[in-house]
Amino acid sequence: MTALLEVTELRVSFPAGTGRSWPVDGVSLHIDRGELLALVGESGSGKSLTSLAMLRLIPPPGRIEPGSGIRLGELDILSLDDKTLREVRGRRIGMVFQDPMTSLNPVFTVGDQIAEGIRAHFPVSRREARDRSLALLTEVGIPDPASRLRSYPHQMSGGMRQRVMIAMALACEPDLLIADEPTTALDVTVQAQILEILDALRKKRGMSVLLITHDLGIVAGRADRVLVMYAGQIVEEAPTERLFQRPSHPYTQGLLASVPRLTGPRTRLTPIGGAVPTPDAWPGGCRFRPRCPQAFDKSELPPPPLPVEPGHTMRCWLAEPEGL
Amino acid sequence: MTTALVPSVSNAFSSREARLGACGLILVILIAVVLPWLLPDPAVQCLSCGALPPSLHHPFGTDQLGRDVLSRVAGGARISLSVAFISVLLSVLLGGLIGTVAGYAGGWVDSLIMRGVDGALAIPRLFVLLLVLAMITPIPLWLLILVLGTTGWFGVSRIVRGEALRVKHELYVQAAEALGARGHRIILRHLLPNTAGPLLVAATLGVGDVILLEAGLSFLGLGIQPPTPSWGGMIQDAGEYLFTKPWISIFPGLAIVVTVLAVSLIGDALRDRLDPRNA
Numbered sequence: 070m071t072a073l074l075e076v077t078e079l080r081v082s083f084p085a086g087t088g089r090s091w092p093v094d095g096v097s098l099h100i101d102r103g104e105l106l107a108l109v110g111e112s113g114s115g116k117s118l119t120s121l122a123m124l125r126l127i128p129p130p131g132r133i134e135p136g137s138g139i140r141l142g143e144l145d146i147l148s149l150d151d152k153t154l155r156e157v158r159g160r161r162i163g164m165v166f167q168d169p170m171t172s173l174n175p176v177f178t179v180g181d182q183i184a185e186g187i188r189a190h191f192p193v194s195r196r197e198a199r200d201r202s203l204a205l206l207t208e209v210g211i212p213d214p215a216s217r218l219r220s221y222p223h224q225m226s227g228g229m230r231q232r233v234m235i236a237m238a239l240a241c242e243p244d245l246l247i248a249d250e251p252t253t254a255l256d257v258t259v260q261a262q263i264l265e266i267l268d269a270l271r272k273k274r275g276m277s278v279l280l281i282t283h284d285l286g287i288v289a290g291r292a293d294r295v296l297v298m299y300a301g302q303i304v305e306e307a308p309t310e311r312l313f314q315r316p317s318h319p320y321t322q323g324l325l326a327s328v329p330r331l332t333g334p335r336t337r338l339t340p341i342g343g344a345v346p347t348p349d350a351w352p353g354g355c356r357f358r359p360r361c362p363q364a365f366d367k368s369e370l371p372p373p374p375l376p377v378e379p380g381h382t383m384r385c386w387l388a389e390p391e392g393l
Numbered sequence: 394m395t396t397a398l399v400p401s402v403s404n405a406f407s408s409r410e411a412r413l414g415a416c417g418l419i420l421v422i423l424i425a426v427v428l429p430w431l432l433p434d435p436a437v438q439c440l441s442c443g444a445l446p447p448s449l450h451h452p453f454g455t456d457q458l459g460r461d462v463l464s465r466v467a468g469g470a471r472i473s474l475s476v477a478f479i480s481v482l483l484s485v486l487l488g489g490l491i492g493t494v495a496g497y498a499g500g501w502v503d504s505l506i507m508r509g510v511d512g513a514l515a516i517p518r519l520f521v522l523l524l525v526l527a528m529i530t531p532i533p534l535w536l537l538i539l540v541l542g543t544t545g546w547f548g549v550s551r552i553v554r555g556e557a558l559r560v561k562h563e564l565y566v567q568a569a570e571a572l573g574a575r576g577h578r579i580i581l582r583h584l585l586p587n588t589a590g591p592l593l594v595a596a597t598l599g600v601g602d603v604i605l606l607e608a609g610l611s612f613l614g615l616g617i618q619p620p621t622p623s624w625g626g627m628i629q630d631a632g633e634y635l636f637t638k639p640w641i642s643i644f645p646g647l648a649i650v651v652t653v654l655a656v657s658l659i660g661d662a663l664r665d666r667l668d669p670r671n672a
């Protein structure tokens with residue numbers, strides 16, 4: 070497989086007090102064609118900013134630091150002019166946001182809003198745009214799509230709106246769909262439906278999906294690969310089965326231990342103590358050290374990504390043979 | 394225009410004051426639209442029937458030149474309302490556009506525009522109007538409208554900028570950006586329609602202001618030029634007969650009071666509904 074999107078040493082900074090802070094601090098990742106990649110982490114770990122950076126949508130006064138690299142195929146996203154950048158947004162990379170209740174403009178019909186994206190990228194007539202919108206609504210499983218085209222967002226449920234958001238993001242047939250916590254605001258039953266739709270569309274269209282979530286539960290069985298993010302860095306990367314079979318980073322282990330399981334012996338849930346540090350006060354050395362039950366002397370040095378097994382790396386000194 | 398707006402606007406008319414205002418405004422509009430077709434020409438003079446008190450033939454009486462006061466009040470309504478509506482429309486368009494651009498662009502563009510607006514707001518509007526209109530005589534109607542319109546948008550742009558700052562951070566604006574929408578489309582489709590509530594309130598209250606301003610200017614002879622009837626001008630003409638023949642000035646004065654009061658009542662009701670921060 071060839072990498073569709075490649076991010077290298079991405080650093081995003083915001084002004085903090087007199088200096089700057091780095092909520093995303095040296096993220097490197099790649100997304101292959103047709104792959105479903107999951108980016109997992111707690112609130113504040115920098116996963117949303119990482120995805121916004123891919124479209125250069127970091128809200129000011131934040132900025133992407135020099136030295137970062139984001140390449141989409143042959144395009145260097147960070148050096149694109151505004152016009153080309155707009156062509157990438159929506160056309161090459163689509164985005165679905167977390168909260169479907171506020172991601173749609175309340176004053177226009179759903180059909181208008183889907184058509185807007187289509188007409189921004191393709192020279193089609195209103196009528197064609199409408200027909201395409203209709204097909205998209207059908208594709209994302211909205212019943213009675215023809216009348217739904219004329220609905221306003223407030224007349225729809227959360228699940229329906231999220232389907233509309235997906236339809237909007239798919240409207241221009243992007244190569245990569247970034248879904249930032251697409252199901253967090255939805256009921257559990259609707260969550261499953263939305264994820265099914267995303268997965269089905271990915272397979273049908275051969276596009277890649279970057280699924281951003283804090284919920285390891287929705288990753289299992291769907292993602293090809295998982296990246297675990299903590300304090301602005303990717304701390305573990307592994308194929309999904311490997312991650313669940315052999316979580317290696319103490320943080321990943323902590324995350325898995327704090328998710329309730331339906332099978333296996335009943336044990337108490339063990340939450341990770343403390344909270345994610347704030348970006349202006351990342352701990353020195355290993356960033357998980359203050360919360361890590363397995364921290365040892367070497368944790369005082371920042372660990373680089375170290376191989377655990379082929380295709381499986383983590384930022385933890387425990388991966389070194391002498392550490393184990 | 395918007396489904397969210399329509400029920401709010403119709404709800405606004407559930408209060409007694411708002412209904413009273415609506416009735417008053419409809420009455421004045423009807424007078425402006427219908428009466429000039431039925432009544433004698435407001436410009437026709439009749440020296441033998443000068444300054445007659447109200448009667449069946451002349452319900453509001455006649456003025457010192459024998460012109461029917463009711464037809465002049467109706468003609469004045471036509472002019473006053475048109476001037477007010479068109480110039481407020483101009484103010485709202487200018488203020489809406491400039492305010493959203495400032496709010497959306499942010500940074501130095503925003504600072505530049507808003508400091509300019511602050512400066513303009515520091516100069517009394519009446520002073521600017523007097524200065525401009527005194528330089529140009531006679532004043533064509535379109536110029537009066539233009540001057541009123543271009544001096545009325547500063548406050549509007551401030552309100553709209555505040556709203557735009559709020560709406561800018563809504564996810565649907567971010568979603569539109571992520572879909573590759575251009576800046577002007579975001580301003581026209583996402584920011585402006587979602588500031589419609591406060592904009593409508595500002596526009597309604599602005600109509601009252603402009604009617605008063607125009608009456609004041611016409612009273613000073615700087616507004617609408619005779620023989621075109623205007624409420625302010627009529628009061629000015631009848632000044633010397635205020636105590637001896639009060640009907641000549643009372644009826645246009647009453648027309649001003651009724652119209653401005655009606656518009657204010659509607660504006661307040663809309664504000665209570667649409668602009669919770671100022672309620």
